[in-house]
Amino acid sequence: MKYYILLAFFALTFISCNQNNPKQAKQEDAKQIVKDALVYELINFYKTTPSCKTDSCEAYVKAVYPVFKVEALNKFITNIITTLPYNGQPTRNLNLAADSFINDYLRFKKEFPDSPAGYAWDQNFRIAYQDKDFINFAYQSYIYTGGAHGLETIQYFNISKKDYQIIQLKDIFDKDEKAQLNTIAEQIFRKQEGLKANDNLDSYFFDDQKFSLNENFIITNKGLEFLYNPYEIKAYAYGRTMLFIPYQDIKEIIKKDSILSKFKP
Structure with a gap:
């Protein structure tokens, strides 16, 4: 009888300690998130006009984005970061998209040689959060093709890990x-x-x-x-x-x- 009373006491003590230890709970949550996380490699892409090697002159294209072992996610991300900002056409190849963007600037510069304006296309496709059910992305894009200012936008995407479709x-x-x-x-x-x-x-x-x-x-x-x-x-x-x-x-x-x-x- 004493054995059962002691067993119950230790069980309640264990539960109470865990319930009153938010730090431990957070650590367990963090371990679960790591366990459920999809493995990826972060890619840094940069391309500019042949005569320019810095962000401050002529035209450039930058992109930071993850590459997963899940092809469906890679295809989704690629489709977004390779869609040309000035006509909405997807190229499905970042090098080709960058060449098209830079060539568009070169045509502009040829027509208006005295214009000081440059072109900029800067993209950051980052993981905002993920657990066992879904993964969230925040896609930040900055476009400048002349004028008073560029335009920076952020687009959110919630992707189900069940079928890798956008959650609407x-x-x-x-x-x-x-x-x-x-x-x-x-x-x-x-x-x-x-x-x-x-x-x-x-x-x-x-x-x-x-x-x-x-x-x-x-x-x-x-x-x-x-x-x-x-x-x-x-x-x-x-x-x-x-x-x-x-x-x-x-x-x-x-x-x-x-x-x-x-x-x-």
Whole structure:
């Protein structure tokens, strides 16, 4: 009898110690993330005009991106980083894309030899987060082809590790729940922007002056973070607009058995 009492005592002590040791819990979480992480190699690409070897003159193309052992991911990344910024055509080869971009500058320079403007195409495709179910990317791109300023944008991608397809809002919210998500998001947006419930949105670039979420979001363990790039809903001078929606606010509308289910509070 004493043996069982002592066994129960030690079991409860062990559980209590683990529950009251957040540092140990974080270490275990970190170990799990490492265990679930996909192996990759980080590639640094740089190409410029023959007469220029620095970023500050003429034209250049830079890209930092991961290469995995998963071909589907590599194909997805390659398709994005090799799509030409001035015509939207994918080349599927970064060297060819860089040559095309630089040659476009050389044609421009030939036509306007006195122009001081250069060209820049700078890309950073980084891993934001991954666990056993999905991997998230943040793709940052800067384009300059003359004019007053360049344009820097960030695009988020959430990729399922089950089929390596992009996770869209329709995958985690049903149609009716997606409408509720938009309503909740608008309330957060208005509070963030200092707007009242009945204030119009005519100073923003929303279609028909009606608030709407885009598909540029990233899944975190606390909530969904949406991002609007310059010119998307505001003028360039205002920069990017971030909108964070905590799971606590949308726990009732997350699709059952979706990839977000494990994050529900």
